Amino acid sequence: MNRFTRGLAVAVGVALAATLVAALLELPAAAVYLPGAVAQHLAQSGVEHPVTAVLLNFRGWDTLLEVAVLLLALLTLLTLRGSEAPVAEVEAEPLLQGLARKALPLIILMAGYLFWAGAYRPGGAFQAGAVLAAGAVLLHLAGLLPAWAVPGRLLRLGLILGFLVFLAVAAGLLGQGALLQYPPALAGNLILLIEAGLTLSLGLVLAGLFLFVTGRQA
């Protein structure tokens, strides 16, 4: 890339940013006010926190497809990976291992809390899964968890279970009149079921994005 193209790219970027700022400054009041609609229907959603209500009830369809996007990211990674077994691990430090062993129960407890708290305050399956995945990465870096080879049947089931539960609930509720149309009485429990599956599977998927790659290069 020569100096001219670089200059051009910078100029276009600056112009776009300036136009965006100008546009945002003169933004009119929106005609539709969705936070109001969310607050009004929160009681029927099965949870008390508006973000969880939007993610798993009002716009649960987006979330279902987003989980598929995460799975696909992992699948795409696996296509690139070839089938050779991971290389042996580097020697580990006892201090690091000791710390990681002590941290693990806390990490699991934290993930469990985040999953449970999602019903009434910020939290939920994505955050809980991310914490679980961080735990797996920590164990790997400390030399306690080997990198993952091509996934066997049990790991594959774990990776996809959360998505399958979500999909089954979405399809099973078609009889209520539409995809993901929770009966109000069961909404809370069904959302809890979906979140539980997602916590496990998203934890594995996110950990996999690290552990499937690292095995090849070590």
Add this chain to the structure above:
Amino acid sequence: MTEAWLEPAAWLIILPLAWASVAFLAGPGRGARLAILALVAQLGLALELAADLTQRGARMHAVGGWGAPLGIDLMADGLSAVMLLLTQAVALPIAVYAQAYFAETHHRHAATWFWPLAGFLLAAMNALFLSADLFNLYVTLELLGLAAVGLVAVGGGTAQITAALRYLLVSLLASGGYLLGVALLYGAYGTVSMTTLAPLAVGQTPLAVWIAAGLMLVGLLAKTALLPFHFWLPPAHGGAPAPVSALLSALVVKASFYLVLRLALGPFAMMTGTAAGLIGVLGASAILWGAWQALRAQRLKQLVAWSTVAQLGYLFLIFPLLAADGLALQAGALQVVAHGLAKAALFAAAGVLMRATGRDTVEGLAGVAGRVPLTLFAFGLAGVSIMGLPPSAGFLAKWLLIDAALKQGQWGWIVVIIVGSLLAAGYIFRVLRQAFLLAPEDSHFQPVPRRLEWVAFVLAAASVLLGLRGAELVALLGVGS
């Protein structure tokens, strides 16, 4: 009223998601058999939906029962039904083809990942054709883009992975532009539902909405590989395994085109009016440049991929010609269907020719006429539709396009359409001529499974015969618009 739990629109998305998951769990053997069975059901569902729409008109499905703007609406009208029918009609034969194509043991790695990725790809497209929510459409675009990138990389070679990465970068940048546009629209109107948006977007338009329209359209044009954003397509489509190329070239690029069309007919109607001339000129340049590159290509699959760049150009000629008579819209939809079937056939045939000759060059085709005559016949038949000769569906599309241009007195486009067809004839006959030459003494031909040949033939025949059923397609297209 259909029973709620039998809703075909919903099952068209659930089924491919389910078989993709099972294929991931169960491996390629059972995964492939299940996929083919499910695709038969999906084709049935698409037909049922089309028949239902013709009788009762367009319909909505409020996911979660909330309805827009709080929830997400799925919407099925004539245009969605045409796209859904094409998708299932191409995917089923290509799945049958892929099962045989990947049967050999050295394709084991590709086969393992092909089936789950293809399932997610089809689910993404079906969800995209049914969604009436701009943010939900973004999610389907991401799903589609990632699945397509994974499929390009499934072949495993360095060239494929380079092409896949370049495709990934373009795709992400384009999705980013689209997402920024959606955010601006939400800021301006407070909703991302297309049905709620459409009445709000008329009248005084804030600057933010103009920028949103620009960002979203440019992003989608890049995903559709319209010139000058076409550079990623030939290596990605030309380098992937044949069944993948067929899915990508026949269907995936059409999905982002469909979205451009939806936006141009809906919330951005007046804005695309301003840009229509420019989009048309880009389309015309794509027709000429793509065909010229196809004429010069040394590799067979590169030739077919450049032909896609050219044929996509025709789709963008409709924007300056969109009018109340609906001729240009019909031409666009017919071109999508005709090119979809014909291009799937061309890539399927190219896959057979590569297997038979053991290489991917146009020059190496000498003598294949005597070895795989059925495949060559399929290549020629699909070529009839690409060139736009009667009675093919490609002919009908180009005829309607010329008709629309004539009615509006825009003569310039007609010249481009005719020159483009002549150039297309040039590159199709270049392949056929080479195939009928005598094989050199030292050439070896490999036997090819008959099933691969028959799939190419069926797709090619469909692209030609569909021209005779154009009236039904046009009638279906008219539902709800």
